[in-house]
Amino acid sequence: MDELDRRLINRLQRGLPLVRRPWEALAQELDADPAVLRARIQALLDDGTLTRFGPMFDIERLGGAFTLAALSVPEPRFDAVAAVLEAMPEVAHNYRREHAWNMWFVLGCETPEGIAQAIARIEALTGLEVLNLPKETTYHVGLHFPV
Amino acid sequence: MIAPLDDRQALQLRRLLEAGLPLAARPYARLAEQLGATEDAVLEQVRQWSDDGLFRRMGLVLKHRALGFRANAMLVLDVPDDRVDAVGQQLGQAPGVNLCYQRPRRLPQWRYNLFCMIHGRERADVVERIERLLAEHGLDGLPHQLLFSTRAFKQCGGRYAPPQPQEPQEPQQVIAHG
Numbered sequence: 518m519d520e521l522d523r524r525l526i527n528r529l530q531r532g533l534p535l536v537r538r539p540w541e542a543l544a545q546e547l548d549a550d551p552a553v554l555r556a557r558i559q560a561l562l563d564d565g566t567l568t569r570f571g572p573m574f575d576i577e578r579l580g581g582a583f584t585l586a587a588l589s590v591p592e593p594r595f596d597a598v599a600a601v602l603e604a605m606p607e608v609a610h611n612y613r614r615e616h617a618w619n620m621w622f623v624l625g626c627e628t629p630e631g632i633a634q635a636i637a638r639i640e641a642l643t644g645l646e647v648l649n650l651p652k653e654t655t656y657h658v659g660l661h662f663p664v
Numbered sequence: 665m666i667a668p669l670d671d672r673q674a675l676q677l678r679r680l681l682e683a684g685l686p687l688a689a690r691p692y693a694r695l696a697e698q699l700g701a702t703e704d705a706v707l708e709q710v711r712q713w714s715d716d717g718l719f720r721r722m723g724l725v726l727k728h729r730a731l732g733f734r735a736n737a738m739l740v741l742d743v744p745d746d747r748v749d750a751v752g753q754q755l756g757q758a759p760g761v762n763l764c765y766q767r768p769r770r771l772p773q774w775r776y777n778l779f780c781m782i783h784g785r786e787r788a789d790v791v792e793r794i795e796r797l798l799a800e801h802g803l804d805g806l807p808h809q810l811l812f813s814t815r816a817f818k819q820c821g822g823r824y825a826p827p828q829p830q831e832p833q834e835p836q837q838v839i840a841h842g
Contacts, residue, residue, distance in 0.1 A: 532721025572719035612813040654766035657756030
């Protein structure tokens with residue numbers, strides 16, 4: 518990743534302008550060639566630095582739902598339980614964290630009932646209690662990673 | 665006057681965008697070809713969704729761990745209910761706090777009701793930033809814990825299941841509020 522990649526990533530974390538020729542607008546800002554910028558994005562997608570380029574729809578506004586949930590998994594069973602979650606399409610991501618509640622994951626579904634069903638399934642498959650912590654108030658959402 | 669997209673076209677456009685914006689000089693013209701619509705109608709629909717808050721930006725999903733952001737801390741605090749909004753707003757506006765939410769307590773297992781995500785490259789640096797942040801806002805007396813992630817098992821940028829099995833298996837993108 519070079520200086521142009523870094524500037525491009527930092528700039529795009531604020532979003533591509535919603536105009537007919539967005540890459541030309543961006544190329545002017547970054548003093549680069551629009552075709553080069555597109556090729557850079559393609560290369561970053563190909564090498565896995567970016568997982569996606571496009572709009573991220575807010576599924577709650579589309580009637581969907583998600584939640585943050587946790588499990589307290591006995592150490593010998595940790596990998597097996599992680600594999601159960603890995604196989605479920607409702608699980609968006611899953612992290613091990615240093616705590617008695619050691620497995621933290623996000624569930625996303627097209628309906629609120631889908632969340633309850635996914636939790637019931639996890640509890641049935643693992644025999645563990647799920648700590649369900651849906652957000653009640655949003656104070657800030659601004660994921661930004663200066664690179 | 666631009667003829668707007670019909671409902672079917674709008675849904676199809678959303679599905680196409682969930683796969684990603686085409687990397688073309690005129691991405692909306694490319695999408696319009698697939699929909700049998702005009703470039704202007706597609707762009708108008710996209711702007712409308714943006715204005716309505718259906719998405720925040722035409723942006724990117726970074727594999728942040730691959731970029732060296734490996735120190736990923738979830739700060740959880742037990743804030744008295746009558747102060748949680750004020751504290752949430754304070755911390756939410758603080759530099760370096762990427763996400764800030766109120767979530768329910770689940771007593772007796774879980775007492776914390778305010779969650780902040782703070783990312784960095786080095787754990788020691790993240791710990792120091794958080795300690796400073798709490799001290800600056802006079803919050804270091806509140807019960808709190810730092811939960812660092814040590815492994816990511818699944819980081820797919822939030823795809824979720826289609827409503828019915830017979831629906832096409834098109835992944836959909838969500839904002840991952842992890």
